[in-house]
Amino acid sequence: MDLPFVVATLTRRGLLTPGRPIRVASQLNALRTWGWSLAGELRQAAARDPGRPAVLDEHGTELTYEELLDRAERLARALRAALGVQAGDRIGVLCRNHHGLIETIVAATLLGVDAVLVNTGLSAAQLATVAEEQRLRVLVHDDEFAELVLGLPPELHRVDERAHAELIAGALPGELRPPERDGRIIVLTSGTTGSPKGARRPTPNGFGPLVSIIDRIPLHTRDTVMIAAPIFHTWGFAALQVSFALRATIVLHRRFDPTATLAALSAHGCDALFAVPVMLQRLLEVPPPDPRPALKVVAVSGSALPGGLAPAFMDAYGDVLYNLYGSTEVSWASIAGPADLREAPTTAGRPPHGTRLEILDDSGEPVPGGRVGRIFVGNEMLFEGYTSGATREIHDGLLDTGDLGRVNTDGLLFVDGRADDMIVSGGENVFPSEVEDLLARLPQVREAAVIGVPDPEYGQRLAAFLALHPGETLDPEAVREYVRHYLARFSVPRDVIFVKYLPRNATGKVVSRELRRYYG
Incomplete structure (x- = not known):
């Protein structure tokens, strides 16, 4: 990434403002010594703004950057001394959004340990599989998951919230030095269609990844940011990384509740909200506080924006919505800003600076403009492969996203859905997402999902699952x-099924396999 662009972007976002020379020197030294890992980002923030609030939660807990770093360092020393954790080991983190989760991830990176971010929606059987496949040495978990972890092997150290606090309180003094190897963050794929896979996330090697995001999403240094998206998900973790880099104050709630979220946004004067699309739907369903939160940025990712959600949300909260399309494997691919979403509410936007995006056919050749093909992406943060050793198809440095999409004449990307979601009905290619978007615009519909199911005559057919607003009916x-x-006629769902709600995982994605159970 070219230096003038980096400098200009960092200046616009307030990261190059003058400060006390000794603190600026300490900040730069932290990055030079510890790199751009989460530990390095926290160290640089604590060096520059030690007394600034780093984390606020719904119970009134407030930690400054200096305090958060101290707790993470204590935990790292205790994990090494008490549990024998060493560089190259793996620690599982089964936690909702709170400061303990952050402390654990930072402690892992301080030791050169891989942190496996475990989806809080896993079943006991899935958790056992993850523990075995990822070769976990320790599992740090919230108390609410105590029963879920009972069946795990006895040799796996389990650290609940009380044990977590005792490790920090009882840590012996000592110096932590940069580990010989970088600890990796391992994010589990969402697992909506089967067992989750571990994807190794790379450590940033400079300002490039941060600049790519904040150039298009106008976040600023020392903003107050609420991270509602789960941090165990790629999008929530990215929000944490960006927040540390900006020395932001982070507001966290363990669970998303729309009324509580709106109250917190107002009470803390939040500048930005990181969320997943279904959260925006829930925010629109509750009465907003008066005055409404004065948000400057609402950044969403993790699933497609349904139907008219973007304009409806911006009509209520202003033109502050930014939609990032990406995945665990490619990080980001494109970003849509408010103007893009006003023009085309379902667009995924355009690639940010330093990102290449191509629409290719099955032979790896570019398709004509406006035609549907496979989406391939290249940037600085492509994943390093799955922990199983598998990877994804690569063409000319571009990684397959697994999605199908098209780019219109204005350069806007539209995602038509997963390649394996497309069905062939009577010889015609049908994209369920197109039908979902249309159904979501019906005023009676709260949420919609469309899937392909077997059909003896046509091979496959569409089935629509609709959850209606209270008191509404549809034929x-x-x-x-x-x-x-x-x-077209082949896009008409043969089956229309009304449900109370759609089954979603902890990141807000519809779990299609649960819907297919209607068909045995």
Whole structure:
């Protein structure tokens, strides 16, 4: 990434403002010594703004950057002394959003240990599989998951919230030096269609990844940021990385509740909110406080923006919405700003600076503009492969996202869905997401999901699952007629099923396998 662009972006976002010389020197030394890992980012923030609030939670806990670093260092020393954790080991982290989760991840990186971020929605069987496949040495978990971890092997050290606090309180003094190897962050794929896989995230090697994001999403140094997206997910973890780099004050709640979230945004004067799309839907369903939170940025990722969600949210909260399209494997691919979303509410936007995006056919050749193909992406933060040793297809340095999409004449990317979600019905290619977007615009519909199911005559057919707003009704034939009016006949769902709610995982994605159980 070219230096003038980096300097200009960092200046615009307030990261190159003058400070006390001794603190600036300490900040730069922290990055030089510890690099751009989460430990290095926290160290630089504590060196520059030691007394600034780093983390606030719903129980009134407030830790400054200096205090957060001290607790993470204590935990690192205790894990090494009491549990024998060493560089190259793996620690599982099964926690919701709170300061203990952050302390554990930072402690792991201080020791050169890999931190496996465990999805809080896993079943006991899935957790046992993850523990075995990832060869966990220690599992740090919230108390609410005590029963879930009972079946894990006895040799796996389990650290609940009380033990976590005791490790920090009882840590012996000592110096921590940069480890011989960087600890990796291992993010588990969402597991909506099967067992989750561990994806190794790279450590940034400079300002480039940060600049790519904050150039397009106008976050500033010392903002107050609420991270509602789960930090065990790529998007929530990215929010944490960006917040540390900006020396932001981070507001965390263990669980997302729309009313509590709005209250916290107002009470703490939050400048930004990191969320997943379904959270925006829930925020629109509750009465907003008066005055409404004066947000400058609402950044979402993790799943597609349904139907008219973007304009509806911006009508309520202002043109502050930014939609990042990416994945655990490619990090980011494109970003849509408010103007893009006003023009085309379902767009994924354009690639940010330093990112290459191509739409390729099955032979790896570019497809004509406007045609659907496979989305390939290249940037500085492509994943390092799965912990199983598997990887994804690569063409000319570009990684396969597993999604299908197209770029219109204005350069805007549209994602049509997962390649394995596309169905062939009567010889026609059908994308369920196109039908989902249309159904989500019906005023009676709270949320919609469309999947492909087996059909003896056509091979596959579409089934629509609709959750309606309280007190609303719809007739299945009226739904089919509505789709028939706007889309081709092969896009009309043969089955229309009404449900109380859609099954979602902890990151807000619809779990399709749960819907397929309707078909045996």
